[in-house]
Amino acid sequence: MSRVSLTIDGPIATLRLENPDKLNAFTPEMLRELDAHCAALEMERSIRCVILTASPAKAFCAGADIIAWGALSPFDFARHWVRDGHRIFDRLARLSHPTIAAIGAHAFGGGLELATACDIRIMAPRATLALPETQVGIVPGWSGTQRLTRLLPEPVVKEMALFGRRLNAERAHALGFVAEVSDDPEAMAREIAEKLGKTSPMATEVAKYQIHAAVGEDRSAMIEALGGAMIGASADKAEGVDAFANKRTPEFPGR
CATH class of the missing domain: 3.90.226.10 (2-enoyl-CoA Hydratase; Chain A, domain 1)
Structure with a gap:
């Protein structure tokens, strides 16, 4: 039970x-x-x-x-x-x-x-x-x-x-x-x-991460999660993954 x-x-x-x-x-x-x-x-x-x-x-x-x-x-x-x-x-x-x-x-x-x-x-x-x-x-x-x-x-x-x-x-x-x-x-x-x-799910989640980082609740993971989310949305990340998958040298656009 x-x-x-x-x-x-x-x-x-x-x-x-x-x-x-x-x-x-x-x-x-x-x-x-x-x-x-x-x-x-x-x-x-x-x-x-x-x-x-x-x-x-x-x-x-x-x-x-x-x-x-x-x-x-x-x-x-x-x-x-x-x-x-x-x-x-x-x-x-x-x-x-x-x-x-x-x-x-x-x-x-x-x-x-x-x-x-x-x-x-x-x-x-x-x-x-x-x-x-x-x-x-x-x-x-x-x-x-x-x-x-x-x-x-x-x-x-x-x-x-x-x-x-x-x-x-x-x-x-x-x-x-x-x-x-x-x-x-x-x-x-x-x-x-x-x-x-009535709130944004993503904004709510990120706000929780930010507050946790500020008070020391798993700070290192929260900081890296926020950084990962930022870079994950970038054209550089998309280019890097595509270049790796196609075995070519990446050309990063810097955005």
Whole structure:
């Protein structure tokens, strides 16, 4: 049974965590499913926006399933659980499509890190955000001390990671981490996503690349992607490919 579903409704894709019995906490299987869905989405050019949400539960995502990682050796915990999770969340963050996290309930640990990997976040009024890892003897491992610190002030992240304080929706909105507070985050996310139909898909994608390059999100790849797009549209590129295919010396027009 899939615990991370992908549905596509016209130009809007929805990724949904479906592990409510465990507060939508991540298992290794869920990580693999998210990875596969992100790979499929990246190849789907008709998609204009991806909404990330969760089945109704007391938590949007309570983080990582402690039973799933608790018995791992230190080597497997670092190499597979932490690094694989980090890589998969990075893949979500770097989707070419705009992404919206619809946070209908509490987002703790890996759940907060998952929402942080999206471009914007919509949050329910009673939901809270937390980094409770130190309470079980570990530290944030899926970018909670890295990507999150680019989006929230350092003292606020320290409040959460060191002192266990929760961040409520009102304060998260005031700090700019949350775009909107709504009683129905998923409906608002869809409303925002539908407005992308009036924008240029290419311009939206390139703008995302530019912003990511500015804040250090996979900067080297973003810069080279932008350069590749620029040269890919040139007559020089067309001439070079044609010359190679026909085994002749290229005559570049310089445009």
